[in-house]
Every structure is written in structure tokens, then in C-alpha cells.
Amino acid sequence: MNLRSKRLNLFSSAVFYELSNLTEKRKQDGLPVFPLGIGSPDLPPPLHSIDVLREALLDPSSFSYQRTEGLTDFRACISRFMAAQYGVQVDPECEVLPLIGAQDGLSHITLALVDPGDIVLIPDPGYPIYEVAVHLAGATPYFYPLRGEHDFLPDWSMIPSSIAERAKLMILNFPGNPTTVVGSRRVFEEAIHFARLHKIAIIHDAAYIELQFDEHQTPSFLSVPGAKELGIELHSLSKTFNFAGARVAFAVGQQDMLEALRIVKSQVDYGIFMPIQKAAMATLDNDRGHHRSLRAMYQERRDQFLAPLHAAGWDIRIPEGTMFVFAHTFGHDSRTFARRLLEETGVVSVPGVGFGPSGEGYVRFAMVTSKDELSDIASQIAKKIDRLRNRQT
């Protein structure tokens, strides 16, 4: 008896599955494994937010069901944060919606906005939930390519008009996972121009907005004129404040889109656990400078990781943001390369093809351990660079 829906076939995770099996096997064989696959932060959230969380846990009323739209105070706090951090004004009553992680918003927004037959423009390579969410809604994804030769930026002129006419929604993601490019105000302006022309709504996934390096300072999408009329932006505390497992994020922007998302969510969840909302409020109000130390830390990690690899001749593009490094695979197929890398060095990476067809030819590393360890890991890879470059199977 087949108990599974046909829909499940659309969620192929073969790329990740194969590598995680090999990784498990290595562990069982007692061989070293350096997990740079998943982008889960290795550091705790700001400590006083944990105090707030602990205190809230002792209050019995904390355990009641919550409202999808979150505490009024939490929405007000998000509005203050957007104004202070990005100069963006959002009305806490109708332009803010708390989320159980950005993933919650991304996976439900398509149910709220698109129908079978509609097209959703998604970045390729891009975070896998974008495509999954389109399938969940029975709509059709159209991968707009982000290619290294084009600095991993979209080129809207390449989208056929027949596609643009059927597109109802587009997803942007800067700083981008896995591409690591941060975009710019200009990139947002071009997207808004294209979206207006074809009556397309925009979701900007800003999960890594605080992780921009060197001189890069791409602003909030909502600070660009016209953005709030056709789009929403998703922010997450997962990376910026190391809250990943606590599952708290928020969407801000166009009120009809947010209301549609709220309606879907009101059928599937009961909001965010109150102690988490309180801890998030403590952080958003008091730790607005946290990102400065976080940026410096990830930038140092990036540099320590890249130095031995660049010295060995692996000309990896320097990430402008995020917690990732997106490295070409010397022309080898990304799954084979990631497997070899694991076999030769114990380093776990993610094959680029897992992020979409244009991710082929790359692997992604997550900078989720100390800079010293990253430097050691990179030195180990550097020693094997000729074998990795040349091996055919």
C-alpha cells in the first residue's frame, strides 16, 4: 500500500541524503568529520535574553496558546527595531507579522498568494524551501539564474515575457544563500521596476541582512521607494541573534500580503511560545549593536578559512555576506566533488546542485566553527587540493 502523497516526490532531498549517509558511515568508522554543511550558528544568543526566557518560563500564564499575530508588545518592538536599525517605518497593527522562523513565512506565503497555474520566480541557486513552497501551493516555479559570470545577480531582461505575464510572485534573497552576494539598492530598484511592470508581488528574504562584510551595506528592501506597495521582507533572529532553534522571525511590509499570510497561519499554528516572544523582544530592544561583533566574527572566520585555500590556488570568490563560502569545484560535478572532499578530508559541504540547477559546479561551506578550527580545516583541504582538482571519479 502506498501511503504517501504524490506531492512528496517533488521534495527530492537525494543530494543531502547521500552525503549525510556517507557522513554517518565515516563517524561509525571512527574517522574525523568536520561538519560545515548546515548553517546552524555555534554560539548562544545574547545572554540577558536567556535570563528573560528563564523568568518567563516560571510564569504559568506563559504556557497558554498564543495568537498568530503575536503579542501587541512584540509587534510594537519589531516596529521600533525596523525604524532604529533600517530607518523603515512599519505600522505594528497591520504591517508586522511575527513568524515561527522565516521558514514558516516562506513555506506558507505561497498558500496565501498563489494558485495552481501561477508562476513564482525563484532564485537559482537559492534556499531550497522557495521551490518546495511553490510546489506545496500547486503553482509552478521559474528559476531565474544567478550566475557567477553575472556576479550572481538577477538579469530581469532574460525572463521571457510569457513567463513574466503569468508570474504572480517573486522571491529575492540578499545577502544570498548560497551565493553570498549582498545585492544593492540598485538591484532592489530594478526588481521593483520589473515587478511593477508585470504586477508581481515580491518577498525579500533578509535572513542574513546583518551579515555583510567589508564595505558592504545593502539596506532593507523596504527602504527602497515602492517596495512597501508590492512587497514584504522577512527578518529572522536565527542568524543575527543566534536564536536558530528558538524559531522566531518576522515579516514586515505590504499589509494585504501580511493579512493573507496571517489567515493561512491562523489555521496551522497558535503563534510563538510566549517566553520566546519575550526573549526576542529583550534582544531586539537591547542588542541592536550585536550584529557588529557578529559581522566581525564571521568576516574573520571567512578570512581564516579562505587564506590557506587561496594560497593553494583555489580561487574562491570572496563572500560579501552570509555565514557561507560558495566555492567552485574545478569544473567537477558538485555531488562527486563534495563526496571526494568528505573522503579525502572529512569536511562536510553541501553540493551546489542541491540549491538548484545553476548551483552545479559549486559547493557551499558554512562557517560554523571557530576561526582557528576553520583555518586548520582549510589547511587540511589545501594539502589535498591537487587530488581534488584532478581526480576524475
Ligand SMILES: Cc1ncc(COP(=O)(O)O)c(C=O)c1O
Ligand atoms: C536564505 C534563508 N532564508 C531563511 C532561512 C530560515 O531561517 P529561519 O531559521 O528563520 O527559519 C534560512 C536558514 O538557513 C536561510 O538560509
